Amino acid sequence: xxxxKEISGKDAFKVPDDYFGKxxxxxxxxxxxxxxxxxxxGKYRKIRPLLAxxxxxxxxxxxxxxxxxxxxxxxxxxxxxxxxxxxxxxxxLDDIDILTLEEGVxxxxxxxxxxxxxSDEIIDYLILENIDLSxxxxxx
Amino acid sequence: xxxxxxxxxGLFRSDVERGFRMLVEAYSKKLYWHIRRLVILHEDAxxxxxxxxxxxxxxxxxxxxxxSLYTWLYSIATNEALTIINKRKRDRAVSFEDIGxxxxxxxxxxxxxxxxxxxxxxxxxxxKLPEKxxxxxxxRYYEEMPYEEMSRVLxxxxxxLKASYHHAVRKIEEMLGEG
Numbered sequence: 001x002x003x004x005k006e007i008s009g010k011d012a013f014k015v016p017d018d019y020f021g022k023x024x025x026x027x028x029x030x031x032x033x034x035x036x037x038x039x040x041x042g043k044y045r046k047i048r049p050l051l052a053x054x055x056x057x058x059x060x061x062x063x064x065x066x067x068x069x070x071x072x073x074x075x076x077x078x079x080x081x082x083x084x085x086x087x088x089x090x091x092x093l094d095d096i097d098i099l100t101l102e103e104g105v106x107x108x109x110x111x112x113x114x115x116x117x118x119s120d121e122i123i124d125y126l127i128l129e130n131i132d133l134s135x136x137x138x139x140x
Numbered sequence: 141x142x143x144x145x146x147x148x149x150g151l152f153r154s155d156v157e158r159g160f161r162m163l164v165e166a167y168s169k170k171l172y173w174h175i176r177r178l179v180i181l182h183e184d185a186x187x188x189x190x191x192x193x194x195x196x197x198x199x200x201x202x203x204x205x206x207x208s209l210y211t212w213l214y215s216i217a218t219n220e221a222l223t224i225i226n227k228r229k230r231d232r233a234v235s236f237e238d239i240g241x242x243x244x245x246x247x248x249x250x251x252x253x254x255x256x257x258x259x260x261x262x263x264x265x266x267x268k269l270p271e272k273x274x275x276x277x278x279x280r281y282y283e284e285m286p287y288e289e290m291s292r293v294l295x296x297x298x299x300x301l302k303a304s305y306h307h308a309v310r311k312i313e314e315m316l317g318e319g
Contacts, residue, residue: 004262004309004312004313004316007258007259007262011173011282012253012254012256012259012260012263013173013176013177013180013182013252013253013254014182014251014252014253014254015182015252016182016252020168020169020172023168023169023172023189024161024164024165024168026190027164027189027190027193028160028161028164030190030193030194031160031164031193031194031197032157034194034197034198035198036156
């Protein structure tokens with residue numbers, strides 16, 4: 001029997017005479033009967049409406065901020081009360097239980113989350129990937 | 141991405157029909173042979189090729205210009221070829237592991253197949269491979285497609301493709317040696 005390399009030179013498949021000569025026109029006329037696709041507008045044109053909205057919001061925010069500065073020049077805007085670092089630590093951070101935090105986070109980070117696989121599941125996966133099982137048995 | 145691909149994509153934005161014509165002219169022949177080696181029959185390859193380009197035309201606006209046209213079209217063509225193969229298997233209950241049976245159960249018969257004994261044996265060996273391995277073998281052996289591109293077409297890692305091709309060659313050589 002011939003070696004694989006010796007056979008590769010020729011293609012046994014044939015096509016009708018002048019098949020490729022007429023092929024492109026045939027494909028194009030068949031496609032043109034279909035609905036014309038919307039033009040590919042490119043990235044910038046696709047996000048242009050979003051950019052316009054973002055720009056409008058930014059301008060309105062700037063106008064609003066300017067108006068507040070003009071009409072309420074000396075009054076402080078309501079916001080968070082000013083507190084020192086020590087006050088913040090004593091009032092807020094000391095109330096958080098670090099152990100409760102660890103219990104909440106640890107299971108997510110744990111490697112125990114990796115599912116246990118049965119040998120059948122592993123073999124199914126190898127078959128799906130077209131790995132020849134006889135090779136694996138040889139290694140084992 | 142090649143300069144030709146960039147030109148085609150550029151034309152899609154300005155003159156979509158001219159862009160599509162250029163796309164068909166650039167890839168129709170290569171895709172025909174890719175499909176033909178999978179579906180075997182000329183009439184099926186012709187149908188699958190036409191469906192490939194009609195699908196590409198419909199999905200043109202979905203094509204993302206950062207990916208390659210070539211791999212995008214190969215993915216569509218491979219899916220169309222597999223659709224035809226599955227339809228043939230259902231409709232005619234044909235064994236897709238023997239080229240003689242495929243040709244005998246078709247209207248075109250062996251009109252467009254001119255293989256000698258060795259080529260018939262090679263095709264039968266290829267047909268006995270699992271579907272995905274067959275695609276990998278054809279893309280590598282006949283079209284010499286780099287694994288990197290094949291990985292994008294078949295959405296499989298390069299390592300798995302190399303292993304798959306290696307096993308395909310070994311199986312085919314074993315089958316050729318049997319006769």
